[in-house]
Amino acid sequence: MSTPPDTSRYDADERGWFGDFGGRFMPEALVAALDELTAAWQDAMADPAFVESFETICREYAGTPSRLYEARRLSDKVGVRILLKREDLNHTGAHKIRNVLGQALLTKRMGKQRVIAETGAGQHGVASATAAAYFGLDCTVYMGAVDVKRQALNVARMNLLGAKVIPVDSGSATLKDAINEALRDWVASVDHTAYLFGTAAGPHPFPSMVRDFARGIGDEARAQCLEQYGVLPDVVAACVGGGSNAIGIFQAFLDDDGVALHGFEPGGDGVETGRHAATIHAGDSGVLHGARTYVLQDEDGQTIESHSISAGLDYPGVGPQHAHLAKTGRAIYTPVTDAEAMDALALLSRTEGIIPAIESAHAVAGALRLAEGLAAEKGPDATILVNLSGRGDKDMETAMEWFDL
Amino acid sequence: MLASLRFRRVPRMSTPTTATAFAAAKAEGRAALVGYLPAGFPDVAGGIDALRCLVDSGCDVIEIGLPYSDPVMDGPTIQAAAQQALERGVRTTDVLRTVEAVAATGVPTVVMTYWNPVERYGVPRFAADLAAAGGAGLITPDLTPDSAPEWIAAADEHDLDKIFLVAPSSTDERIAMTTNACRGFVYATAVMGVTGARTTTSDLAAPLVSRTRATTDLPIGVGLGVSNGEQAAELAAYADGVIVGSAFVRALLDHDDRSAGLKALAALTEDLAAGVRRG
Numbered sequence: 001m002s003t004p005p006d007t008s009r010y011d012a013d014e015r016g017w018f019g020d021f022g023g024r025f026m027p028e029a030l031v032a033a034l035d036e037l038t039a040a041w042q043d044a045m046a047d048p049a050f051v052e053s054f055e056t057i058c059r060e061y062a063g064t065p066s067r068l069y070e071a072r073r074l075s076d077k078v079g080v081r082i083l084l085k086r087e088d089l090n091h092t093g094a095h096k097i098r099n100v101l102g103q104a105l106l107t108k109r110m111g112k113q114r115v116i117a118e119t120g121a122g123q124h125g126v127a128s129a130t131a132a133a134y135f136g137l138d139c140t141v142y143m144g145a146v147d148v149k150r151q152a153l154n155v156a157r158m159n160l161l162g163a164k165v166i167p168v169d170s171g172s173a174t175l176k177d178a179i180n181e182a183l184r185d186w187v188a189s190v191d192h193t194a195y196l197f198g199t200a201a202g203p204h205p206f207p208s209m210v211r212d213f214a215r216g217i218g219d220e221a222r223a224q225c226l227e228q229y230g231v232l233p234d235v236v237a238a239c240v241g242g243g244s245n246a247i248g249i250f251q252a253f254l255d256d257d258g259v260a261l262h263g264f265e266p267g268g269d270g271v272e273t274g275r276h277a278a279t280i281h282a283g284d285s286g287v288l289h290g291a292r293t294y295v296l297q298d299e300d301g302q303t304i305e306s307h308s309i310s311a312g313l314d315y316p317g318v319g320p321q322h323a324h325l326a327k328t329g330r331a332i333y334t335p336v337t338d339a340e341a342m343d344a345l346a347l348l349s350r351t352e353g354i355i356p357a358i359e360s361a362h363a364v365a366g367a368l369r370l371a372e373g374l375a376a377e378k379g380p381d382a383t384i385l386v387n388l389s390g391r392g393d394k395d396m397e398t399a400m401e402w403f404d405l
Numbered sequence: 406m407l408a409s410l411r412f413r414r415v416p417r418m419s420t421p422t423t424a425t426a427f428a429a430a431k432a433e434g435r436a437a438l439v440g441y442l443p444a445g446f447p448d449v450a451g452g453i454d455a456l457r458c459l460v461d462s463g464c465d466v467i468e469i470g471l472p473y474s475d476p477v478m479d480g481p482t483i484q485a486a487a488q489q490a491l492e493r494g495v496r497t498t499d500v501l502r503t504v505e506a507v508a509a510t511g512v513p514t515v516v517m518t519y520w521n522p523v524e525r526y527g528v529p530r531f532a533a534d535l536a537a538a539g540g541a542g543l544i545t546p547d548l549t550p551d552s553a554p555e556w557i558a559a560a561d562e563h564d565l566d567k568i569f570l571v572a573p574s575s576t577d578e579r580i581a582m583t584t585n586a587c588r589g590f591v592y593a594t595a596v597m598g599v600t601g602a603r604t605t606t607s608d609l610a611a612p613l614v615s616r617t618r619a620t621t622d623l624p625i626g627v628g629l630g631v632s633n634g635e636q637a638a639e640l641a642a643y644a645d646g647v648i649v650g651s652a653f654v655r656a657l658l659d660h661d662d663r664s665a666g667l668k669a670l671a672a673l674t675e676d677l678a679a680g681v682r683r684g
Contacts, residue, residue, distance in 0.1 A: 025520050025547050027478050029572035029597055031579065170484050176475060183477040188598035190574065287521040288475065290547075300497045301525025303474040 004222055004252040010321065010330060016204020016291075019327060022320035024203040025287045030183075033190040038205040040110050045212060050109065054213075057101050061134065062091045064098065064216060068224035068385075073351040078368060079375030080382040083233065085221045085249060087389045088356060094390030095217055095245045096127040100196055102213030104131035107194040114138040114193040118182040120147055120175035121311030122154025123394065124198030129163035131196070139163040142181045144174040147311065154394065172305045175315055179289055199242025200319035203290030207247075207319050214248030221385055222252040233385035234378060235260045235370055239362035240333060241277065241313030243322045245389035250331060260332070263322060264366035266308035267335030277306035278335035279318040280326045288317040294326075309338035309398060310358040312390070340365040342402050345392065357390030358398065364388075423513045423541050423566050423589040426465045427624035427645055436641035436681040438463060439626050440674065441517060441650030443470035444503040445495025446486040447657065453506045455657060455670060460510045462671040463678030466626075466646070467507055468544060471500045471518035478519075478546045480601030482651040485658065497526050501538045508539030515566060515589070517544040523556070532559035542566025542589050550586035557586060568592050571617050573609040584621035590646060593617055593627045602632035602652045614643050633673075634680030641684020649677055 016022045024034060044050040058064040067086040075082045087095040100117075107115055115137050119125030125141040132139035141158055145167040148155055158165050171177035179202075186195045200210040218236075225233055236253055238246035240263035253259040268276035276282065279294045286295035288303060296304040296316035308314040325331035341358055344365035349355045356364060367384045374382045392399070399405065421429075430437035440459040444452050456467055472487035472495055479487070500516065508514040516535060523531045523543075535543065542565040548556060550569050560567045566589025571580050574597060584591050595610035596603065610627050617625050627640050628648030632655075637647045656673050660666035 023552055024549075025552055026549070027547055027572070028549050028570045028579070028583065029478075029574055029594060031549060032572075032574040032576060170481070171474060171488065180475050180477050184480070184599045187478070188596075190597065284525075287524055287547075289477075292524075295521070297521070297525060299525070301473075301522040302491065303521075 004219060005255060008251065008254040010254045010325060010328070012204065012208050012321070016208065018321045018324035020285070021293050021323040022204060022207055022291050024290060025292065026203045026290045027187060029187050030190060034203055034205065041106060041205055041209045044106055044109055050105070054102055054105055057105065058098055058216065062097045062101060063089060065220040066090055068221055068228060071352050074348065077351060078371035079380055080371045080384055081380070082367060082371070083225065083383060083385045084354070084388040085217060085385060087217060087245065087387060088354070088360065088391035092127050092130050093393060094123055094127070094357065095214060095248060096124050096198070097130065098216055098248070099210050099213045099244060100124070100127040100131040103194065103196045104135045104137060107137060108135055110194065112192055112194045114140070114189070115196050116140045116142065116182050116185050116189070116193055117196045118142050118175065118178040118198060120144070120178070120314060121394065122147070122151040122158065123312055123390065125163070125165070126154055126157045126161070128196045129158040129161035132163060133161045140185070141165050142168050142178040142185070144172070144178050145169045146173040147175070151311070174305070176303060199244040200247045200321065201242045201289060201291060201293065201317055207291065207321055210244050211247045211251055211321065214244050215251040217245065217248040217387060218250060218252030221249060225385065229383065231383065232256055232259050233383040234374060235262055235367070235384045237262045237264065237363045237367040237370065237384055238387040239264050239313060239359045239389065240280070240318060240322060241266065241315045241359065242317070243319035245387050247319055247321055249387040250325070254330065261325070261330065262366055262370060263331055263333040264336045264362045265333055266310055266313040266362060267337040268307040268309070270337050271335050275307040276335060277308045277314050277316065279316060280322060280333040281335050291320045293320045293323045294318055309341065310362065312357065312359040313362065334366065336362045336365045344368060345399065346403065354388070355392035356388055357392050358395045360387070360389045421511060421513050423466050423515065426513050427590055430465055431645065436644055436684055437465040437624070437626070437646040438637070438678050438681045439466040439468060439628070439646050439648040440464035440653060441468040441470060441648065442653050443472050443483065443486050443490055444500040445472055445490035445493065447489065447663070448493055449495060449499045449503065451663060453503055454667065456503065456507045457510060458667050458670050459653065459674055460507065460512045462674035464512065464674060467512055467514045468517045468648070468650070469500060469503055469507065469514060471497065471516055471522055473519040473522055476519060478599055480599040480651060482602070482654050482658065483600050486654045497522055501534050504535065504540045505538040513541040514539065515542045515544055515568060516540055517546065520545060520548045528555045529559045532563040532565055536563035536565055540565070542568055544568040544592055546570060550583055553586070570594055571613065573597055573613050577616060580617055581620040584617060584623060587621070587623055590624040590626050591617055591621060592648065593625050593644070595627050595629045598629065600629055600651050602655060603630035610640065611643055634676035637677045637680030638683040641681045647677070647681050
């Protein structure tokens with residue numbers, strides 16, 4: 001009862017298909033590398049020495065397992081128990097360190113010396129640069145030119161950590177274009193370079209591999225719920241951009257039918273305005289960055305630029321396992337607007353003394369929305385587990401502007 | 406929906422295929438010259454003019470690029486042209502109209518496209534409309550045969566060429582699987598990298614062609630990086646076709662004046678056409 005199974009009926013098949021979603025839509029030039037990566041990842045995950053070494057590094061260096069914390073004042077306010085999975089307390093301030101440490105460890109095991117990564121706001125870039133420094137790997141980070149200007153502090157962090165940051169001017173000069181440019185680098189460098197993909201999207205094996213490196217979040221949280229409260233939560237809530245933190249916490253609960261899974265997508269100015277990044281809620285099935293998934297696209301299949309106050313969620317695609325969970329009804333995805341997220345950010349700051357990342361504030365806002373119904377239905381013992389995927393230090397400029405601080 | 410009605414089927418009996426074009430070049434003891442330009446660049450009419458210029462100046466097969474927002478296999482030159490075309494509002498139906506106009510010259514015309522625009526248009530509908538426009542087939546840079554059952558079925562139904570790519574990194578097993586699924590010709594990418602003119606030809610191309618040749622009787626076209634007649638001659642020594650794209654786009658990008666651009670395009674095509682005859 002205390003340990004979730006290693007696999008779930010919602011996992012991909014051996015070719016990376018989650019039902020109708022996922023797969024591998026990639027140039028032939030990269031197929032050999034993706035096959036090599038798939039074999040190396042499967043081999044590593046079956047090797048107890050690799051798994052133990054990953055767990056040790058996460059514990060000693062990243063500070064996992066992260067705490068499960070009962071937000072008492074917030075719980076009193078909303079009438080149900082709110083539990084926060086404190087990924088914000090990890091080294092570098094978010095869940096993303098787990099994925100990059102896993103992938104960088106795998107890179108070392110494969111004997112490659114160079115890593116590349118894409119980044120939007122810079123969080124995955126900083127995490128990648130950190131892991132590269134830890135393992136002594138050469139690191140290049142592609143970042144949209146627009147984002148380089150918006151996120152000067154994170155560019156400085158990456159530089160300080162020894163990574164090379166390359167601004168990308170093509171397309172919309174944001175995250176999706178940084179991914180394109182990283183893929184272009186990889187086509188030319190694949191024999192000695194690993195691509196540390198930042199989210200549970202992209203071609204097989206990335207959606208499954210990134211999830212495996214992030215699933216410690218849910219495995220820990222599930223055990224902590226049982227140990228500290230003797231129950232599983234009624235609801236698990238997480239924000240969904242590409243979806244790595246959400247799939248990282250959902251995976252452990254997929255086969256617990258009594259646990260409702262809720263993903264909260266960036267609703268931007270409101271889905272009706274067209275300025276949002278609510279890919280599952282408002283997108284259509286298509287192929288982007290190597291996988292079939294839900295995509296924000298126009299009538300001709302051209303990708304539409306996404307909008308969110310949260311740079312980490314500002315992506316016009318989503319991981320294919322989420323698309324599958326949505327289609328099967330196992331998880332429910334709803335948009336949360338910029339304004340709702342910022343209200344939740346302020347509320348959590350003032351009731352608990354925790355300033356969440358704006359990404360994570362979407363999950364908090366979603367939980368608050370669900371709390372009322374759940375309180376009426378099940379009373380104060382009802383429990384919502386929220387993945388507090390990152391801390392808000394990086395978002396202070398946005399907060400200053402939004403709240404006129 | 407409109408497009409299905411608009412494109413009337415061209416009688417295919419009279420249309421030369423990519424296979425006949427490669428065979429004709431071979432009969433002349435030379436490689437075929439395959440020329441690429443994106444549709445809608447600099448605009449739809451200008452794109453058609455440029456593609457017809459390729460035909461008039463000596464290309465044996467034409468590839469028309471479908472501009473896409475996220476072209477991961479393309480270098481800066483083709484990216485810039487595709488982006489310009491998209492900014493001017495080029496649509497998938499414009500690409501099919503361009504195919505119709507170019508195929509009408511009698512030169513076999515294929516479309517090169519990333520997968521999502523086809524999936525969005527509807528795979529059977531795209532195949533039907535491409536065939537009706539006189540198109541000969543499709544090159545799919547981000548779709549490999551093992552992910553392409555729907556396209557293969559639609560192409561077979563509409564008698565279209567399926568041109569998949571092989572790369573220096575492909576295993577022998579994957580090359581065999583890929584060539585087995587191809588019809589028309591096989592596209593061999595000469596370098597590990599994206600599209601774009603390079604100053605020297607790749608030493609990866611010849612071994613790839615010979616590994617590919619071991620699995621198929623189909624003609625093999627080599628692309629990525631070719632920009633002049635000398636390189637074309639080098640490749641023509643062992644390849645059945647020489648594929649050129651970025652260098653043509655560059656010739657147009659470098660000239661603000663359209664007639665000067667077409668003149669440069671014609672001169673480059675003639676140089677390349679002479680090159681494939683020297684190889």
